[in-house]
Amino acid sequence: MCLAIPAEVISIEGDNAQVSLGGVKKTVSLALVDDVAVGDYVLIHVGYALNKISPEEAQKTLDLFAEAGLLGGEAS
C-alpha cells in the first residue's frame, strides 16, 4: 500500500541505474532525480527512483518492513 522501497545504487548508465534490493538487482529510471552516485540510496517505485535518501533513513525503513514481515531477511 502506497510504499516505496529503499535500494542501493550499484551502477549508473545514462538515465538508468542498476539498484540492489537485498541482492536482487533491478534497473530503474533516474529521470526524476539529480546528483545520484554509485553507493547512494534511493527510494524506488514502479521502475523509478523517486528520491535520494540517507543510508540511515534507508536502514530504518528496511528495519520497519522487516518488522512487518515484508522482507525475508533478518537485521544483523
Next chain:
Amino acid sequence: MNKETRKSEGKVEGGLVFDLYRDGPRVADVTVRSERPLKLVDVLRGKSADEGLVLLGLMYRICGVAHRYAALTAWCRALDVEMSYAVRRAQRLLVHLETIREHLWQVLVVWPELLGVKQPKDRDLTLLSTMMNEAERALFGEGYGMAPAARLNVDGERLQGVIDRLQALIERQVCDMPIEQWRGISSPEWLRVWAQTGQTPAAHMIRHLYEENLLDVGAEREGLAHLAPMSGHALNLLFDVPAFYTRARDEFIARPTWRGQCRETNTYTRQTLHELVVAVREDYGNGLLTRLTARLVELVSLERTISTEAAIVMGSACETGAVEEDDGVQDADGGELAEKSGQGAAMIDAARGHLIHWLKVKRGKIADYAIVAPTEWNFHPDGVAVRGLKTLEANDEAHLRRQATLWIHAIDPCVAYELRVH
C-alpha cells in the same frame, strides 16, 4: 547497510493482478486480486504518537504527506487536542501540493510512457522529487511539519520559489498556454482544438484518444455511487470492534463497501460537477476522456488553490511572526497527553481519493491502527476499475490490452499491476 532482504521490490510493495477472460470481441469476466500488504500498520502498536507519525512517514512514501496528515488528524481527534489554525492550514497546503505532484507524475511521466514516447531526461521534472521536501522546509523550517508539536517557521521566499517553479512547469509542460487561458476551456470542442494544437504530453494523450476512437472506453451507463464523507462515529463503529468481528473489519479494510454497495472515490468523483467535466461526460459518458479531463481540470484548479493558500499562510505568518511562539498542539482539557486514551478517525482527500486513518490510543500509546486507501475502493473486485474493464470490446488481444491499460491508469492505482488476458 547490512540487512539481507530476499523479496523483490514488487513483492514488498505488493500489487494488483487483473485477469481478463475474453469471449469473442467481448470481455466475459474480469477478476482482480490484491497483493497489497494491508496489515503493515500493525507495527505501530505500542508506539507513541510522535514515533508512530515518523514511522508512518517512512512506510508510506506515495501520498506520504496525505498519510501523515490523516494520521495526525485522527490522533488529534482521539485525544481531543487542537493544533493551531495556521499550522492546519499550512499542512493542508502541503496535501494540495502533493496532489498536484501526483497528477503531474501521471501526466508528465506515465502518459508519455503509455503513448510509447521515449522522453529525454528533463531537469524540470526533478521538481517532482524535490518539491515536497522543499515546501515542508519552507513552511516548517527543519522541524517536522506533520507532528503534534509542529510549529510554523515560514520562509516566504522559499515557498514562493517552489510555487513559481511548479506554475512554470504546469504552464509549459501541461497547458502549453497561460494556465488561466486553459482554465477557460469549457466545452469538448475547445478541448479538442487544444489537443490538436498543443505540444505537451497532456495534449498528445487527449489527441490520441480522439484519433484512436478511445474516448468512451470504460464508460458505463449507470456509474457507481460516489463515496461520501463518513462521520467519525461511523468509522469508530467500523474499526473498534470486538475480537469476533475482526474478520468483518479486515474485509472492510481489504474490500470496502458502504451500505452494501461498492463506491468510487478519485479525481473524477471530486470534479464531477466541473463545467468541462459535465460537458465531456454528456458527449462521451464516464469513460476515458472524461476521467483524463477531470485530472487536468483538478491540476489547473489546484494550481490556483495553492497560490491562494500560500498567500494566506504567509499572511498569517506576517501577523504572528514567521516563527510561531507557542506549541502547535493544544490539549483541550489540560491533561497529560502521554497518559490519555481515546479513539479517532480522519477521512481526507488524498490525490487518488478519500483516505481513511483510524487509531485507538491507550495511555499515550497506539493500541490499534487501521488504514483504508482509495485504491481499495476503486480496485474492489466489483469496483469502478473492474466494471469499466468488463465493458471493453476488441477484435484482437493487443487492442484489448491497450484499452485495459489506459483504463487502469485512468483510475490510477498507487501500486504496480499485472494484466493477464485469457
